[in-house]
Amino acid sequence: MPPQYLFDISQIDLNQVVIDQEAIRAINPHRGEMEQLNGIIWVDPERDRLVGYKDVRPDEFWVAGHIPGRPLLPGVLMVETAAQLASVYMKKYLGWTGFVGFGAIESCKFRQQVTPGVRLYILAEKIWERHRRTCCRAQGVVDGTLVFEADIVGIQF
Numbered sequence: 001m002p003p004q005y006l007f008d009i010s011q012i013d014l015n016q017v018v019i020d021q022e023a024i025r026a027i028n029p030h031r032g033e034m035e036q037l038n039g040i041i042w043v044d045p046e047r048d049r050l051v052g053y054k055d056v057r058p059d060e061f062w063v064a065g066h067i068p069g070r071p072l073l074p075g076v077l078m079v080e081t082a083a084q085l086a087s088v089y090m091k092k093y094l095g096w097t098g099f100v101g102f103g104a105i106e107s108c109k110f111r112q113q114v115t116p117g118v119r120l121y122i123l124a125e126k127i128w129e130r131h132r133r134t135c136c137r138a139q140g141v142v143d144g145t146l147v148f149e150a151d152i153v154g155i156q157f
Contacts, residue, residue, distance in 0.1 A: 002146075003111070003146050003149065005123060005139060005141070005146070006049070006123045006124075006125050006137060006139055007047075007049055007123065007125065009042075009051060009121075009123065009141075012041065012042045012051060013041070013042075014041055014051075014053075014121065015041075016041055016042070017039045017040070017041055018040055018041060018042065018043060019039065019040035019043070019052075019088065019092075020039055021035075021037075021038055021039060024037055024038075024039070024040070024084075024088055027087070027088050027091050027092055028084055028087055028088060028091075029099075030084060033060075033061045034080070035084075036054050036077060036080050036081040036084055037052055037053075037054060037081055037084040037085055037088070037122075038052075038053055038054050038055050039052060039053055040052040040053075040085065040088065041053060041121075043089075043093070045093045047125075048089075048093075048125060048126035049123075049124065049125045049126075050085065050089055050123075050124050051121060051122065051123050051124075052081075052084075052085040052088075052121070052122045052124070053119050053120060053121050053122065054081045054119070054120045054122070055119050055120075056073050056114060056115070056116050056117065056118050056119070056120055057116060057117075058071075058116035058117060060116070062074055062077065063116055071115060071116055072113050072114065072115060073113075073114040073115070073116075073120070075108075075110045075148065078110070078114065078120065078140050078147070078148050079105055079108065079138075079148070079150055079152065081120065081122055081140075082122045082124060082136070082138035082140070082150065082152055083102055083152050083154065085122050085124050085136075085138070086124055086134075086136040086138065086152055086154055087100045087154060089124065089126070089136070090134055090154055090156075094126075094129065094134070096156050097156075098156060098157055099156075099157040100154050100155070100156055100157070101154065101155050101157055102152070102153075102154065102155070103133055103153035103154055103155040104151075104152075104153035105150055105151070105152055105153075106135075106150070106151040106152075106153070107149070107150060107151050108148070108149070108150035108151075109148065109149050109150070110147070110148045111145075111146055111147055111148060111149070112142070112145055112146070112147040112148075113147075114140070114142055114147050118142050118143065119142070120140050120141070120142055120147070121140070121141045121142070122138055122139070122140055122141075123138065123139045123140075123141065124136045124137065124138045124139075125137050125138075127151065132155060132156040133153055133154065133155050133156070134153070134154050135151055135152065135153045135154075136151070136152050136154070137149070137150075137151050137152075138150055138151075138152055
């Protein structure tokens with residue numbers, strides 16, 4: 001049986017942006033080459049769910065070297081995009097303050113390659129929150145195909 005999405009996205013308008021890049025910059029400190037999250041298109045704070053995206057561009061810093069002649073978005077950048085999405089959620093909707101950093105990556109699987117010129121959607125759902133830590137389950141989707149999944153733990157410093 002193929003892996004299932006965390007939640008049904010068929011009724012979500014994937015072209016609507018509810019939190020744009022400027023608003024993300026007001027929340028997350030990432031800049032330059034490490035700014036991975038481009039926008040958030042849907043948030044359900046009642047169920048701790050959201051969908052964001054990264055536009056994978058052909059001019060990104062990793063394209064020339066990962067892998068020459070066959071550029072593949074590094075898995076660590078997919079996970080970083082999901083972590084940035086989770087960070088926005090923790091600060092804007094859970095009220096966390098200060099710096100939010102990576103605490104752990106658990107149960108991570110990469111299922112498909114991601115190449116320049118696509119939009120990577122990130123689905124995320126908060127699984128638990130306690131003692132200045134929270135865990136979000138995240139999935140990456142490109143053209144309807146699940147490309148990665150991971151549980152990401154964030155820590156409030």
